[in-house]
Amino acid sequence: MGQSSGRQGYHHGDARNALAAAAGELLEDVGAVALSLRQVAERAGLSRQAPYNHFDDKEALLAELARAGFERLAAKLRKVASGRSGEEALARVGEAYIGFAQASPALFRLMFARELVDLSRFPAATAASASSFAVLAAVIATMAPKDQVADRSLAAWCLIHGYATLCNETGLESVSKRKTRAEQFAHLFGP
Amino acid sequence: MGQSSGRQGYHHGDARNALAAAAGELLEDVGAVALSLRQVAERAGLSRQAPYNHFDDKEALLAELARAGFERLAAKLRKVASGRSGEEALARVGEAYIGFAQASPALFRLMFARELVDLSRFPAATAASASSFAVLAAVIATMAPKDQVADRSLAAWCLIHGYATLCNETGLESVSKRKTRAEQFAHLFGP
DNA sequence: CCTGATATATTGACAGTGACAACACCGCAA
DNA sequence: TTGCGGTGTTGTCACTGTCAATATATCAGG
Incomplete structure (x- = not known):
């Protein structure tokens, strides 16, 4: 019964x-x-x-959300990067990255806050995260000498991530400046 | 007594x-x-x-910790910046910022995570935060044309903050590279 | 001295929470 | 049929943030 x-x-x-x-x-x-x-x-x-x-527990559920988030982010970045290269590609990728953070602030925070989820315990999430970064590195590879790609990719990621984070966490500046900033940042890595 | x-x-x-x-x-x-x-x-x-x-509540206690943290950070930055200018000052400030984040990761996270404390509700903390940023802006003012100081200060803050955050939250790279990275980043804003 | 007022301290209580354990049920394979 | 593993549910526990009620120390004014 x-x-x-x-x-x-x-x-x-x-x-x-x-x-x-x-x-x-x-x-x-x-x-x-x-x-x-x-x-x-x-x-x-x-x-x-x-x-x-x-x-397994709450953290595992959050890790699954983070993994899915990284996969969506990577797809979004790939989309805007495809068919472009150089400074313009970088600006678009940056804009998309910032846009993602602004559209889903809680998810974005979750994806980058060890205190909420320690992603190192969840390989699938780490892999999805790496594939997001790979898109950025591929763009930088189209605009920098080979021996500088690693350093410049890292710097570009830090710059964009720092901006997105500071906008989300402290109201650094208005959302509307997103595109302008992305272009300005991309220009720092130009010729 | x-x-x-x-x-x-x-x-x-x-x-x-x-x-x-x-x-x-x-x-x-x-x-x-x-x-x-x-x-x-x-x-x-x-x-x-x-x-x-x-x-008042748990958040108010955390806000007090964050406020004290920002004050310590501002003092530390002022110390390394004093008597220096230009690219070297910027590199030192960046190194100190990164060092602070590495020495007190949980505090640093607290200072920049809206989900843990919404600092906009605590003016004393916001003020301490602003005075940290002011040190950086002052350094940039020694090395950029007046009409670019605001943009460049923001970019420099984002870059350094992004690096510190990513190192803390994802094991981006080893702690030992702190000084090298700070110099490398500072060079981006050089002549 | 005493007397209240005020700031500080303490215990009692309550609804939520993450987590574990025990138990019920489904579908399938031997 | 029987048994077993995946799935679902309720019982229970320690712990948490917070509110209420209550006690106590310190100080000002008489």
Whole structure:
């Protein structure tokens, strides 16, 4: 006899996705710290303990959100970089990076805050992160001598990431300047 | 001035400082999220509720830590900048900034993570933060035309902050490269 | 001295939380 | 059939931030 007649039913493979989706929505609403597994479960229409059937613990759920975030970011960067090169490609990549941070501030923070998730424990997330950086490095490779690509890629990433972070975390400056700044930064690495 | 008996006794003005000091130690041990007011109180030798006698809530305590952190940072930057100018001053300031982030990663994170403390609600902390940035801007003013000081200061801050953050949050690269990187970054803003 | 007022300190209580354990149920393979 | 592993649920626990009620120390004014 099913004790709960109301068709709670099995979600088969869906429960994991449903939980991740619910968590993704909650993340932008309340942030990673305030996000509670119980609220995630409720929003997904499952029981209190459901998240533990699909993730080791809260950190593992957050790591999955971060991994998906890096994959989306990498795809976005690849898209704007494709077919372009040099300073213009760099400006577009920078603009997209900043745009991502502004569109999903809580997710962006999660992706770069060791205190919220220690991604070094989650190889899939680290890999997705590396593939985002690879896009940037490929762009720099089109505009710098080979022996300087590594240093310049790192500097470019730091500059763009610093700007995106400071805008998100301290209201450094208005959102509208995004494109101008990206171009200005890209020019620093030009000829 | 009598407490000092076996009784718990009043700390007069000290309780607030004792709590902040205990919180500062705990912060680097467990991070801002895991830091609990109860543990802070216990470490300061006070009761569970003691923090509420001196701070509105947990966020206010963290804000005080952040404020003190910004003041220490500003002092450190002023020290290394004093008597120097141009590219060398910039390299020293950058190195000090990165060094601060590496020496107190949890505090540095707290100072720049809106999710942990929303500093816009705490004017004293915002002011201390601004005075840190002012040191950097002053250095840039010694090496750039007047109409470019604002843009270049911002870019320099983003670059250094991005590097410090990425090193802390993702193990971007080894600590030992700190000085080299600071010089390399400073060179980007040189003649 | 005493007397309140005020700042400080302490314990009691409560709703949420992450996590573990025990138990119920589904589908499938031997 | 039987048994087993994946999935789902409720029971329970220690811990947390915070509010309320209460006690105590210190100080000002009589």
